[in-house]
Amino acid sequence: MEAAKVPTHVAMIMDGNGRWATSRGLPRLAGHRAGVENLRRIITACVEFGVKHLTIYAFSTENWGRPREEVDGLLFILNEVLDKELEELNRQGVQLRHIGRLEGLTPGTQKKVREAMIRTGGNDRLILNVAFNYGGRDEIVHAIQHMLADGVKADEVDGEMVSRYLYTAGQPDPDLIIRTAGELRVSNFLLWQGAYAEYYAADVYWPDFDKEQFRIALEQFGQRERRFGLVSDQVKAAPDGAGRRGGRSDG
Numbered sequence: 001m002e003a004a005k006v007p008t009h010v011a012m013i014m015d016g017n018g019r020w021a022t023s024r025g026l027p028r029l030a031g032h033r034a035g036v037e038n039l040r041r042i043i044t045a046c047v048e049f050g051v052k053h054l055t056i057y058a059f060s061t062e063n064w065g066r067p068r069e070e071v072d073g074l075l076f077i078l079n080e081v082l083d084k085e086l087e088e089l090n091r092q093g094v095q096l097r098h099i100g101r102l103e104g105l106t107p108g109t110q111k112k113v114r115e116a117m118i119r120t121g122g123n124d125r126l127i128l129n130v131a132f133n134y135g136g137r138d139e140i141v142h143a144i145q146h147m148l149a150d151g152v153k154a155d156e157v158d159g160e161m162v163s164r165y166l167y168t169a170g171q172p173d174p175d176l177i178i179r180t181a182g183e184l185r186v187s188n189f190l191l192w193q194g195a196y197a198e199y200y201a202a203d204v205y206w207p208d209f210d211k212e213q214f215r216i217a218l219e220q221f222g223q224r225e226r227r228f229g230l231v232s233d234q235v236k237a238a239p240d241g242a243g244r245r246g247g248r249s250d251g
Contacts, residue, residue, distance in 0.1 A: 005222030007175035016181030016205030061135035093125030099167035100134030136191030
């Protein structure tokens with residue numbers, strides 16, 4: 001795969017864990033565990049393919065409304081991952097970041113998340129944003145609240161200013177957003193950042209979205225022409241190559 005066509009930032013809506021488990025006669029939580037196993041493979045593939053930023057939609061602000069048993073199980077898995085996977089992520093050069101609100105998590109879990117971010121803060125092979133207790137609308141509300149608290153004046157607010165107050169501040173917007181399980185919904189994910197992202201729907205549940213499925217998604221991305229609201233002739237004439245097929249120049 002040509003490096004110039006690899007997206008700098010890939011975001012993933014990891015959908016279908018519960019249905020994957022149900023289709024096999026397993027409890028839904030078994031699907032979430034299988035999803036964590038698959039995430040390990042995808043992180044390794046990101047490093048191999050040259051993706052620099054990966055954002056995963058792990059738990060939305062709306063997911064608190066799921067059955068208590070499932071919510072408790074997901075929180076347990078989060079703690080388990082922080083306990084057991086951190087050193088391997090660090091070894092691979094992965095920098096772990098949390099996006100979303102830590103409120104709602106126990107003080108102990110909040111402490112683990114903060115310590116994990118500090119522990120991996122010097123890594124730069126892959127930045128892994130874990131969207132946990134995250135919602136796109138809530139993120140924008142959070143940004144507005146902080147702008148008001150900081151005394152930002154109305155005439156100072158522009159797109160760049162808003163981006164600086166988002167959870168992903170300082171990172172490029174996603175080039176490619178992948179959703180598994182064949183669903184065609186945004187589901188309140190990266191509403192601001194994903195304005196000009198390319199979307200790819202994979203017709204497999206997340207635990208079955210393997211390295212080859214990922215490769216296909218990246219190859220399809222590399223064949224698309226990104227126009228960012230312009231027409232094709234303008235894109236081709238752009239001196240900096242913005243909007244041409246593929247990834248790096250579009251970041």
